[in-house]
Amino acid sequence: MPERIDDLLPTAQEIQKQAALNEAVKADEFTRRLAAAEAEKQKLIDKLSKPSGLSEDEKVKLASTVIQRAVRNGLSEVQVYRFPNSLCTDRGRAINQMEAGWEKTLTGMAKEIYQLWVDYLQPRGYRIRYQIVDFPGGVPGDISIVISWGE
Known part of the structure; x- marks a missing residue:
């Protein structure tokens, strides 16, 4: 075999580590989006809690x-x-x-x-x-x- 098996097939532990890192990235992205949505909602509520400014x-x-x-x-x-x-x-x-x-x-x-x-x-x-x-x-x-x- 010209290539080593370790280069072609990572260990189960390495795959688990990679999967955990991917999940952490997804969780961070979800948290960021949730915080942005909450900030946008709060901004809208702040706007709606004030008079319209119309005559x-x-x-x-x-x-x-x-x-x-x-x-x-x-x-x-x-x-x-x-x-x-x-x-x-x-x-x-x-x-x-x-x-x-x-x-x-x-x-x-x-x-x-x-x-x-x-x-x-x-x-x-x-x-x-x-x-x-x-x-x-x-x-x-x-x-x-x-x-x-x-x-």
Whole structure:
């Protein structure tokens, strides 16, 4: 044999070592991606927890556009927003329990939408519904905001 067997066929211990190194590289990559995703999620939550910066006119025009589009599509309600429960001071507990005063737990955009409804949509007969839309691990998750106008 022109080549040595050790050069062609590594030992089982060497293969195990190589496999362990490959797994460590994969684990490091997974951890890095997970950290990046978590940082991106936190950045989005930080942004959503602040007011939109839109003027009252811009908010009303946006609401009108969304509602008119839904009407053209034959709908009598439309989900206007979905947000993580961390934007509520109680992580959505009061909304889930339908407690009086649940709206006081809202922050950021979720609160801004509620106020827009109070100021402009409710006096015109529109209804609003905040509800938990998923329960990861059995606890409240994301919250949906639905505006409706039908029966």
